[in-house]
Amino acid sequence: MAKHAGREMIERVTESMDYTLELRGIASPDRCALVELVKSIILEYRGEKLTIPKNFDEENKRQQIIKCIRAEYTGRNMQEIIDRYGVSSTTVWRYCGKNNPT
Numbered sequence: 001m002a003k004h005a006g007r008e009m010i011e012r013v014t015e016s017m018d019y020t021l022e023l024r025g026i027a028s029p030d031r032c033a034l035v036e037l038v039k040s041i042i043l044e045y046r047g048e049k050l051t052i053p054k055n056f057d058e059e060n061k062r063q064q065i066i067k068c069i070r071a072e073y074t075g076r077n078m079q080e081i082i083d084r085y086g087v088s089s090t091t092v093w094r095y096c097g098k099n100n101p102t
Contacts, residue, residue, distance in 0.1 A: 006046065009042075010039060010042050010043070013038065013039075013042065014035045014038065014039055017034065017038055018031050018032075018035050021034060065085055065087075066095050068085070069081055069085060069087070069092060069095045069096065070095055070096055072084075073092055073095075073096050078092060
């Protein structure tokens, strides 16, 4: 990794964030405050070796699906949950902490 890659990354993140907030109609003082907050969070971790798993989004999505299934499952809507999330009944029972009745 290049010596100044971290500095370039911070600039790229903050510029992208400012541009996105501007497109969303966020006022300049608020944009600046948000950009500075993100920059301070990034700088808090400077010097540390950070890794972001390649499957980060997939794992986050999986956790969201588990949360939704737990919230939606009533015990009487198994087929609806199976159809909506593409999981098996065993998976629903596992996520909800229920014993498989078969």
